[in-house]
Amino acid sequence: MPLNNSYKNHYVAIIGGSISGSEASNILAKNGIKIVVFDMNKLPYGKIEDGLPNWHINLRNRQIKEIDKKLDQENVRFIPSTKIGSNIKFLDLINNWGFSAVILANGAWKDRKFPVEGIEKFKDKELIYQNAFINWFNHKHECKFNGKNYFIKNNAVVVGGGLASLDVIKIVMIELVKKQLFLKKGIEIDLFTLEKEGVHKILDRFKFTLEDLDIKKARLVYRRTAKEMPLKAPKDDSEESILKAQEVSRKLLVKYQEKYLFDFIPQSVPLSFTENKGKLTGIIFQKVTALNGKITSIKNSTFELKTEMLISSIGSVPEKMEGLPYKNGTLKMRNNTDYHVDGFENVFAIGNAVTGKGNIQESKRHGKEMTSLILNKNLTKDALEKWVVYHNSEIKSKVKKHLNGMLKEISSKEIQPENIIEGILNKTAEIQKKLGYATYKDWTIKNIPNRLEDELPKNKTNIKCL
Numbered sequence: 001m002p003l004n005n006s007y008k009n010h011y012v013a014i015i016g017g018s019i020s021g022s023e024a025s026n027i028l029a030k031n032g033i034k035i036v037v038f039d040m041n042k043l044p045y046g047k048i049e050d051g052l053p054n055w056h057i058n059l060r061n062r063q064i065k066e067i068d069k070k071l072d073q074e075n076v077r078f079i080p081s082t083k084i085g086s087n088i089k090f091l092d093l094i095n096n097w098g099f100s101a102v103i104l105a106n107g108a109w110k111d112r113k114f115p116v117e118g119i120e121k122f123k124d125k126e127l128i129y130q131n132a133f134i135n136w137f138n139h140k141h142e143c144k145f146n147g148k149n150y151f152i153k154n155n156a157v158v159v160g161g162g163l164a165s166l167d168v169i170k171i172v173m174i175e176l177v178k179k180q181l182f183l184k185k186g187i188e189i190d191l192f193t194l195e196k197e198g199v200h201k202i203l204d205r206f207k208f209t210l211e212d213l214d215i216k217k218a219r220l221v222y223r224r225t226a227k228e229m230p231l232k233a234p235k236d237d238s239e240e241s242i243l244k245a246q247e248v249s250r251k252l253l254v255k256y257q258e259k260y261l262f263d264f265i266p267q268s269v270p271l272s273f274t275e276n277k278g279k280l281t282g283i284i285f286q287k288v289t290a291l292n293g294k295i296t297s298i299k300n301s302t303f304e305l306k307t308e309m310l311i312s313s314i315g316s317v318p319e320k321m322e323g324l325p326y327k328n329g330t331l332k333m334r335n336n337t338d339y340h341v342d343g344f345e346n347v348f349a350i351g352n353a354v355t356g357k358g359n360i361q362e363s364k365r366h367g368k369e370m371t372s373l374i375l376n377k378n379l380t381k382d383a384l385e386k387w388v389v390y391h392n393s394e395i396k397s398k399v400k401k402h403l404n405g406m407l408k409e410i411s412s413k414e415i416q417p418e419n420i421i422e423g424i425l426n427k428t429a430e431i432q433k434k435l436g437y438a439t440y441k442d443w444t445i446k447n448i449p450n451r452l453e454d455e456l457p458k459n460k461t462n463i464k465c466l
Helices: 019-030 057-071 090-096 130-139 163-185 191-197 199-206 239-260 360-374 381-399 405-412 418-435 440-447
Strands: 011-015 034-038 076-079 101-104 127-129 157-160 219-221 263-265 268-276 279-291 294-306 310-313 347-349
Touching: 011 019, 011 418, 019 034, 019 057, 034 418, 057 076, 057 440, 076 418, 076 440, 127 130, 130 163, 130 310, 157 163, 163 191, 163 199, 163 219, 163 239, 163 310, 191 199, 199 239, 239 263, 268 294
Parallel strands: 011 034, 011 101, 034 076, 101 347, 127 310, 157 219, 157 310, 219 263
Antiparallel strands: 268 279, 279 294
16 A cells, blocks of 8 residues: 555554554554554563463464564554553543554453452462463573462363363473473473473373373363364354364364373363362362353252362453443443444554454454554464464455555544654653663564573473573
8 A cells, every 4th residue: 555645743552562553553654654552561472472382483483573574664663661551541641642543452461350259369379360371381481580480280170261271281281291200200301392292192102101190180171062162263154164163173172182181071160169278179160051052050060170270261351441441341442333442532442452352363353454444273383373374364355455444534633743743752762761772673682582492402391590
């Protein structure tokens, strides 16, 4: 699309620089609009960095490279380590900074609360939430890691469904086997080998069983059946397509179980818990069935799973920001639109900030589609990367259809006067100076974490910090 001069001298703030934010930045910047991207983290990679398990090396690196390309350009100014809502109040940004528009692309980072009354007292002890858990797993090898530390225990229970819950339970079994092989047998196996070959194959190679290593299987509990796990999306709404997708989901789960040796317990929802001396000791579950798509309890069918480690993997929602309207945990949007935030003329939302889903691909799809509107088979990592490429090509074709809406809205606004633009530049420059920020490239190189695959000596599991 050719540059339209009517878009110049407009500054737009984007909150969040990851999948949706970088998509929005790229589209707007290519049209001559100046962008300021605020991100609460040092790096803009979001769940690519902190929510995608670190064995997805190729996928992670490709996504990071793509984000870098979109943010490291002339019309984009990146402001790291700045959380809108705390470091800068949202209403201050709206009312006092002078942006032509503000786009919320801050994603869904807040875990949904585990649906059992009173259980939050065990949080970060026996109860662990997925986002913090994956962040720990990805960064615990770093010498400067100062986040929460978790110690994986036998008999862990993971509650949830979908690919994220499978990643969580894979981590549990991989970490248990890696640790016990070293402690019990003096054998060092790195997690990349365990993830690629699988727990079952590694144990077979050394002629061990889980029992030999004093390991008890983790349990994955889901409210529906295996075939109803959202692992494979149907091509369309036809019964044939839905049934095929369900069968693929069932087979995928079976493959995961065979490869990583965990148990699956379907059609069960958490009801209550047991405790002893202030520690969580078990979860009481209710067996359920689905009637016309609605979950219904089965009478007299409760059971207990003993555990000292409960991991909740039931999804993420956007963190609420003071000054914004919310409904049912997600942003309240204006009637008949998917991108205008209710109550504001120049505030828009894209990706997980509006969908309330913590899924990377959903975020990318929605980010491109909504920015455009505003502007008016298997288990392998290779298959996942091909899936990303396929979705990207779909996204690009959809973007071209809806590229005028928001551009028209912005160009219809009054041109920002020089003193407003100067104020935005001065305020952002002051933040960057305090942080020691010079250029995007220098900053990302300086702050990229040590990668486990680079630090890990061959066949070693422990990295020593000097």
